Amino acid sequence: MASFVRQVGRYSRSLHDVVKLTQVRKFADFPASSFPKITTHYTMNPREQDERWKDVDMERFSDEADVVIVGGGPAGLSAACRLKQMANEQEKELRVCLVEKAAEIGGHTLSGACIEPRALNELFPDWEERDPPKMTPVNKDIFKFLTKSGSIPIPMVPGSPLINHGNYIVRLGNFVRWLGQQAEELGVEIYPGYAASEILYHEDGSVKGIATNDVGIQKDGAPKDTFERGMELHAKVTIFGEGCHGHLAKQLFNKFNLRENCQPQTYGIGLKEIWEIDPAKHQPGLVMHTVGWPFDKNTYGGSFMYHLDEGPLVAAGVVVGLDYSNPYISPFQEFQRWKTHPAIIDTFKGGNRIGYGARALNEGGYQSIPELVFPGGCMIGCSSGFLNVPKIKGTHTAMKSGIIAAESVFDTIMDDNYQSSTEGLTPTMYGDRLKKSWVMEELHKVRNVRPSFNTPLGLYGGIAYTGLFYVLCRGKEPWTLKHDGADHTHLKPASECTPIEYPKPDGEVTFDLLSSVALTGTNHDHDQPAHLTLKNDEVPVRTNLTNYDGPEGRFCPAGVYEYVETEDGLGKRLQINAQNCIHCKTCDIKDPTQNINWVCPQGGEGPAYNGM
Numbered sequence: 001m002a003s004f005v006r007q008v009g010r011y012s013r014s015l016h017d018v019v020k021l022t023q024v025r026k027f028a029d030f031p032a033s034s035f036p037k038i039t040t041h042y043t044m045n046p047r048e049q050d051e052r053w054k055d056v057d058m059e060r061f062s063d064e065a066d067v068v069i070v071g072g073g074p075a076g077l078s079a080a081c082r083l084k085q086m087a088n089e090q091e092k093e094l095r096v097c098l099v100e101k102a103a104e105i106g107g108h109t110l111s112g113a114c115i116e117p118r119a120l121n122e123l124f125p126d127w128e129e130r131d132p133p134k135m136t137p138v139n140k141d142i143f144k145f146l147t148k149s150g151s152i153p154i155p156m157v158p159g160s161p162l163i164n165h166g167n168y169i170v171r172l173g174n175f176v177r178w179l180g181q182q183a184e185e186l187g188v189e190i191y192p193g194y195a196a197s198e199i200l201y202h203e204d205g206s207v208k209g210i211a212t213n214d215v216g217i218q219k220d221g222a223p224k225d226t227f228e229r230g231m232e233l234h235a236k237v238t239i240f241g242e243g244c245h246g247h248l249a250k251q252l253f254n255k256f257n258l259r260e261n262c263q264p265q266t267y268g269i270g271l272k273e274i275w276e277i278d279p280a281k282h283q284p285g286l287v288m289h290t291v292g293w294p295f296d297k298n299t300y301g302g303s304f305m306y307h308l309d310e311g312p313l314v315a316a317g318v319v320v321g322l323d324y325s326n327p328y329i330s331p332f333q334e335f336q337r338w339k340t341h342p343a344i345i346d347t348f349k350g351g352n353r354i355g356y357g358a359r360a361l362n363e364g365g366y367q368s369i370p371e372l373v374f375p376g377g378c379m380i381g382c383s384s385g386f387l388n389v390p391k392i393k394g395t396h397t398a399m400k401s402g403i404i405a406a407e408s409v410f411d412t413i414m415d416d417n418y419q420s421s422t423e424g425l426t427p428t429m430y431g432d433r434l435k436k437s438w439v440m441e442e443l444h445k446v447r448n449v450r451p452s453f454n455t456p457l458g459l460y461g462g463i464a465y466t467g468l469f470y471v472l473c474r475g476k477e478p479w480t481l482k483h484d485g486a487d488h489t490h491l492k493p494a495s496e497c498t499p500i501e502y503p504k505p506d507g508e509v510t511f512d513l514l515s516s517v518a519l520t521g522t523n524h525d526h527d528q529p530a531h532l533t534l535k536n537d538e539v540p541v542r543t544n545l546t547n548y549d550g551p552e553g554r555f556c557p558a559g560v561y562e563y564v565e566t567e568d569g570l571g572k573r574l575q576i577n578a579q580n581c582i583h584c585k586t587c588d589i590k591d592p593t594q595n596i597n598w599v600c601p602q603g604g605e606g607p608a609y610n611g612m
Contacts, residue, residue, distance in 0.1 A: 072100030075381025076241035078402035101195035105180035119399035139285035161390035171611035193604035206424030207376025272317035274355035282312030297458035376424020445475030521608030
């Protein structure tokens with residue numbers, strides 16, 4: 001090992017050494033035994049092959065429901081509410097169970113958020129009488145193009161996707177918590193703090209339900225004295241609404257080949273802060289978006305600033321497309337830099353930052369929506385990818401997908417004439433009904449906006465296309481543009497890119513990463529296997545550090561990944577600070593080697609967002 005470390009040290013002490021020395025390619029010649037073991041999670045190290053588990057009782061308790069819903073976000077809770085609404089209206093017995101990995105409903109929810117009330121109006125026409133959380137009506141829209149030192153107003157012409165009159169600024173975590181209360185009042189059984197870690201199948205291959213995660217496992221993968229097996233939840237139909245890039249949804253895509261007839265999903269990362277600002281600067285109902293600086297024309301990105309009728313509170317953040325090419329880009333640092341722009345900084349001066357968080361979001365749109373139905377279940381919300389990218393809104397479409405799925409599942413279960421070819425029921429009606437809904441009509445109209453940015457003109461081409469075809473033609477152009485491949489394929493080697501020097505935080509408007517993560521309230525038991533698993537422990541040093549100068553430490557918005565000096569100081573190794581993880585899934589998406597596989601930690605862990 002010492003010999004290996006000395007060799008690695010010669011080639012990894014600085015970026016320029018790494019990218020210039022041809023000897024670096026000898027990393028591939030080092031034996032696997034030279035690399036330290038990082039991943040101990042049972043999904044990568046089967047217990048059947050581990051002597052420490054041979055005498056452990058692995059039997060699980062099981063329970064039966066009619067419908068199991070995975071995920072307590074807007075889609076899952078809308079589905080749950082609609083199922084019980086229909087059952088109660090028709091006086092039918094229907095047991096609906098919903099599991100959510102956060103310790104409380106809404107605890108992992110993060111979005112801008114400015115929502116259209118269309119689906120909410122359908123689900124609860126009397127929602128304003130149900131004591132909802134604070135929802136601020138939008139009364140003013142501003143859209144700016146930022147240069148390095150100035151800004152240019154962009155007119156909000158009729159038909160512009162960023163016109164928000166009639167919409168509401170909300171703290172989505174609070175809204176989701178309220179939806180959970182409505183679901184419970186209707187009779188839904190909600191189990192927060194229980195992470196769905198495994199999909200269960202019938203012998204015929206159809207989905208049978210889910211199993212919750214085991215607890216009481218040491219960091220090295222051995223069972224603790226407190227080990228407890230998770231439980232199984234079986235259902236006639238299982239609805240998956242995990243949110244963007246769900247770890248179970250990925251498995252379903254592969255098992256049932258659901259992405260065979262669609263384009264690759266593409267993503268962005270959204271970073272957000274909540275501020276208490278000077279009351280003199282507070283304008284409740286104001287919505288502002290910007291494009292341009294600090295991003296170059298070939299990096300898809302933009303910002304939002306929403307003035308809530310609370311506090312005086314402002315929600316502000318940036319979204320960065322994860323198809324960027326320069327491995328030195330740090331979305332977190334780009335966000336901090338954006339706040340220093342002359343047109344932006346005054347809002348934050350004299351204020352107090354009280355919240356921070358980040359989450360990946362789907363950007364593929366219409367072209368990237370997979371098949372949604374499979375034997376024994378279906379997929380809803382951001383697991384499927386219903387975000388309207390130019391509007392930067394997906395709550396209303398996620399909720400509507402949950403409503404349509406619920407109606408389809410209910411009709412399937414209650415249909416005495418329905419004949420299933422598999423033990424798990426297939427809610428076939430859902431896919432057909434969704435295709436005829438306003439969700440797909442809306443997404444079809446905007447299908448070409450995001451891929452129009454992937455041209456040599458970049459941002460300028462995208463803005464021009466949006467103005468010419470979406471605004472003027474209302475998305476009726478007879479062609480559909482393709483996405484430019486999966487996001488991880490876009491990252492260029494470090495040798496082809498220029499490092500980015502980000503300014504140091506001032507502690508007033510801009511901040512360092514770790515003090516930001518502290519605001520998320522994230523917590524994980526340190527003595528458990530890291531849920532950021534590696535398919536191959538050698539790849540980070542062999543490939544990611546060697547070719548891309550360790551991009552994990554920059555694309556992660558929580559300081560989870562660090563390349564640190566080895567014990568003798570002659571080389572570097574990857575350190576995974578799993579306790580910091582805020583469950584954004586960016587690493588799973590952007591890792592250029594697709595070596596990182598995010599799986600659920602113990603239930604109830606992760607961020608503890610307060611109304612993000």
